[in-house]
Amino acid sequence: xxxxxxxxxxxxxxxxxxxxxxxxxxxxxxxxxxxxxxxxxxxxxxxxxxxxxxxxxxxxxxxxxxxxxxxxxxxxxxxxxxxxxxxxxxxxxxxxxxxxxxxxxxxxxxxxxxxxxxxxxxxxxxxxxxxxxxxxxxxxxxxxxxxxxxxxxxxxxxxxxxxxxxxxxxxxxxxxxxxxxxxxx
Numbered sequence: 001x002x003x004x005x006x007x008x009x010x011x012x013x014x015x016x017x018x019x020x021x022x023x024x025x026x027x028x029x030x031x032x033x034x035x036x037x038x039x040x041x042x043x044x045x046x047x048x049x050x051x052x053x054x055x056x057x058x059x060x061x062x063x064x065x066x067x068x069x070x071x072x073x074x075x076x077x078x079x080x081x082x083x084x085x086x087x088x089x090x091x092x093x094x095x096x097x098x099x100x101x102x103x104x105x106x107x108x109x110x111x112x113x114x115x116x117x118x119x120x121x122x123x124x125x126x127x128x129x130x131x132x133x134x135x136x137x138x139x140x141x142x143x144x145x146x147x148x149x150x151x152x153x154x155x156x157x158x159x160x161x162x163x164x165x166x167x168x169x170x171x172x173x174x175x176x177x178x179x180x181x182x183x184x185x
Contacts, residue, residue, distance in 0.1 A: 023080035088116040090125050093132050095180065098140045100148060102185075106140050110160070114171070121171035128167060135163045147182060 089113040098106040110132070114125060139160055143151070156166050157176045 023063070026085060027172070056180065086116045087113045088122070088179075090114050090122075092126060092129050096136055098137050098170060100141060101144060102148075104148070104183055104185040106129055106148070107180055107182040108140070109185065111177045111179060112164075112173045112175060114173065118171060121168075124168060124170045131167050132164060139163070151181075153178060153181065157179070 010012070089111050090113075091109070093110045096106075096108045098108065100106055114121060116122070138158065157178065161173060161176050164176075
């Protein structure tokens, strides 16, 4: 029994103790990972900058995130067949829901062409979108209920176009297009 006690005592007293874990190993790995991440980000920024400086000035975007235009400034491009001037279709007025005198509702979308290279005029159109909506709403809301059944689009288009052009200073709108002209009773 004495031998057993001695051996247990020896095992307890003289056993090799585990080496205390170094707390510097874990942060060292974390610092290395963060350093590599920072190097990667610097590399991406440097490559992007070099690419941006070597790209042609009139090139199209590589990709778009989300919608390029909001509904207030929707522009569709098309070329003018009579020349090389490009024309855009301004549909930023959006869909109008106009309450009428006889408790019915008129749904209407208005669009019109304008020159894309006339930036001040395009900015004025975008700034006057609220005025355009108000002009169209007031025109249709003021019509008597009887005249809506026999609504002449050409007369309405001409009158709204005249009011639009009187509110503009930097250019003129040549024609209007009505889309979705629906009367819901």
